[in-house]
Amino acid sequence: MTQPTTAPFPVWNAAHAATLDDAHQLLYRSNLLGSDLRITNYGGGNTSAKIRQTDPLTGEPVEVLWVKGSGGDVGSMKLDGFSTLYMDKLRALKGLYRGLAHEDEMVGYLPHCTFNLNARAASIDTPLHSSLPYAHVDHMHPDAVIAIAAMANSEALTRQIFEGTVGWLPWMRPGYELGRRLAEYDAAHPGLRGIVLGGHGLFSWGDTSRSCYENTVDLIERAQTWLHQERHARQLPVFGGVATASLTDAERDATLARVLPVLRGLSAEGAPKLLHLNTSAEVMAFVNSKDLEPLAALGTSCPDHFLRTKIRPLIVPESVYTLQGAELKARLSELLAGYRADYAAYYERCKRANSPALRDPNPVVILLPRIGMVTIAKDKATARIAGEFYVNAINVMREANAVDRYVGLPEQEAFDIEYWLLEEAKLQRMPKPRPMVGKVALVTGGAGGIGQAIARRILADGGCVVLADIDQEALDSVGADLAKAHGRDHVRGVRCDVTDEASVIAAFDRAAIEFGGVDILVSNAGIASAAPIEETSLALWNRNQSILATGYFLVGREAFKQMKAQGTGGAIVMIASKNGMVASNQATAYCAAKAAEIQLSRSFALEGAPLGIRSNVVNPDAVIRGSKIWTGKWSEERAAANKVGEGDLEAFYRDRSMLKRSVLPEDIAEATYFFAAEHLSAKSTGNILNVDAGNLAAFTR
Structure with missing residues (x-):
């Protein structure tokens, strides 16, 4: 759950950081940023540092880009979570770039830039960090900044809020082209502290790990403060006002205990799934609001959100989950079938000639007015994290609509991220799940x-x-x-x-x-x-x-x-x-x-x-070792019945067996x-x- 906006952000510990080398300071900064869900969510965002190191081949000092590797999480990663690449080779890639239509091929060149045989795969965000001229770069997904980035008047408001110290670029899929445009924009606007990406997030930088961290946090605090002041000045009801009241805890739990097993079974589609319930204040304000349906239909804006939540949730009306038995199952089945049909239609509208095949069309996020939010995934952690990301999306919609007008990502852009061939390749690299996953x-x-x-x-x-x-x-x-x-x-x-x-x-x-x-x-x-x-x-x-x-x-x-x-x-x-x-x-x-x-x-x-x-x-x-039933009178009674001492019981049962082995x-x-x-x-x-x-x-x- 997103933390309260009034709490201070984690403070940089200068004494601790002074004991660390450059690489470990980058790790410290990354973990610090990832420790606060207002800054970025699990798996979201990335960090980098350009560090001078000795080339293992030549013995000469070279500039090395340390950047969060593919699939990592800045909050929990260790040092081996960073990719390391030669900066001179990354700069040389500019001569190989053939334009936007061919930018995916640039990912294939990244392994050729690897420093010191590092096995950590470089992520698609690597060009964004290598293209910017700063020693330390953060790319975060803070709710407050994404709310501004997802407003209809995002560009003008960014200029107003940050007084011209933060630039703005329209939405573009991460990759080499976005890296090139970031660098060009920064060069054309000297003195910037960061750049907001429309509907996406924030790039910020510094000369040291500490200055980079403090710059990032200060920009997020500015965004939060401005949003708070604007909300207070406008006094608009949250999400259009309250439409319904939450059930009591007892009523909610009784309903969930009856509904969730049915929902879980209908969503399985041949593979077990697990559910996660979220009844946080943010969620309840959203599911009980007048604007629930129109806002949920707009979809999420940040790609990190919808990659884990699908672009839209399923809303289960109260009239459905109050049903019992066969009626409940039939109506839930109808709702899920309708969602799957809508998702398949979205796929057909947006697919490219080389798009991967249609994936699981079942919803990930299910909203239940008066009850909360249920997220469904192949394992519990994935379901929980999907819920955390949708809470971020809720926060973005709340803040954006309170000040301006929330704008979701265009459908085709969302599809092109969800069914991006590079994302598909990442999915294909994932190890086969262990046999009890989802059970x-x-x-x-x-x-x-x-x-x-x-x-x-x-x-x-x-x-x-x-x-x-x-x-x-x-x-x-x-x-x-x-x-x-x-x-x-x-x-x-x-x-x-x-x-x-x-x-x-x-x-x-x-x-x-x-x-x-x-x-x-x-x-x-x-x-x-x-x-x-x-x-x-x-x-x-x-x-x-x-x-x-x-x-x-x-x-x-x-x-x-x-x-x-x-x-x-x-x-x-x-x-x-x-x-x-x-x-x-x-x-x-x-x-x-x-x-x-x-x-x-x-x-x-x-x-x-x-x-x-x-x-x-x-x-x-005769399972004696570690078994609680042998700690009471049973041990004494069985020893007496078999005419042996209590301390000899294990040996007695072992020797009595045909295999002469303890169980x-x-x-x-x-x-x-x-x-x-x-x-x-x-x-x-x-x-x-x-x-x-x-x-x-x-x-x-």
Whole structure:
């Protein structure tokens, strides 16, 4: 979410910067600029410095352009995120330039300019930095400046606001031609501090990294101050005024939990997608406004925005999302079909002879009056970032319309960026996604040893995990560890008592709100108990049945409902036990409940098959290391039943097995992953996989 305009920008730390060489000062400047979303968003903008270095071939000093490489993010990049190129070779490219119609071929020459065998690919913005005569250059996408750049009277207002110290050029696609025009304009207007690009952003510069940074920030602050003063003077209602009021949090969440799985499934188009919800103040002001429809239809202006959001969003009227069941699905399907048809028509109107094929025509940004904004993408981070970019677009529209008139980028120009062959080449270079990307797993008992191991295995292949556990303290700790290791976008925690129907429903509602739904259920919450039959109390029996049978039923039922609503299949994996196949001495309540889990899984497999929902069982045995159930009385009870010391239990179970090997949480995780992964077990349902190092009595038959 964009930060408040009243907060100060990050301050240059002169003492720290003094300890850095030129390259690291560039990195420091870049990270500082990228740390504030008012300056630029994730992946947006680029920075450069022209640095004197020793040529590794000649030993002579040469001028080297350090510039953010292709696909990087200035806020989080490291030193290896910069491309390095010989400036003399970049200048020599001027003699090879054949004009605007051939400018894309210039990108092919950039690798020939590489300094010191740097493998980081140079971006299309490289000529913009090499063409300007300044030692340090920033190209940022601040909301305040883009708002001015996207106004109908942008050129005159730029001159007025910056008192002639900032130039203005009309929109042009980044590349060699824009670099040439930037240089010509700067040469014709000496003394400029920067140049605004129509509908796009800001170029600014300085003699040092510090002066460049401070110049950039000062220009953005000037733009912000002017916009604030103009808004205050005009006192126009934001976005034309309020048309409707937001739902209460409870009403909103109940609606989203019902709608999002349906929306997610209808948008999948053969590949799983994840959703991200944004209910920030900026978003709510927009979706609840009178100007929502006309402004949304204009599309975004800055190419960095629409490359991630598509040029226009889909608006879902309240009359649609208040529907239920089949009616809801039918109306959402109609809306999405209409959007896809409009997008295909846009493609046909604008395509060139050599345009890449039509891409996914589904919306990325979906606006719901009274609720907020949902963004949809192949993974959670991409969905979240798309939402952040549309918030930037909202800010631009708000500021521009409050002062002048917002103007979106012409449709053909937007298409030529979206379907630019160089952008297509960048997409083709992206690595193949890991097999769990776009998938969401809810793991009960997620804070325990086996639950953690299962979560880590799914996360390792790109999936997202909702950890459900009754132990809030353990849940918080494990969730923080997993988020640190795999990224905050991939992990959520929810307290859940599997014996409480309302708690279970709330857990799945939270999964829908956080990710759009659930593709994989791992029913793993458990306890263990031991007692001779005559000493097995009704309370002990009921506790086992409540957690291990009723609990597995409740989470399975809610997963089944959500998977059915999505319409894209799913995988249910029940972590039962060897004891579900063969009875153990003095564990009647436990064995009976575990047997119930196995039969329950078969029932889910039977009813789920027509819907593509698979259900399978993993049967562990004697997972002692890392398992929470062995920290209580169970360890003492099993040691007594088997007439061994507690410290000898692992050795006892290991030696009892046919393979003479200990079973670890990671072993259960691998078996679970097999059943959860569509690419491994798409044709497996109603099955049982024992992970017990070999127990003859437990052989399935």
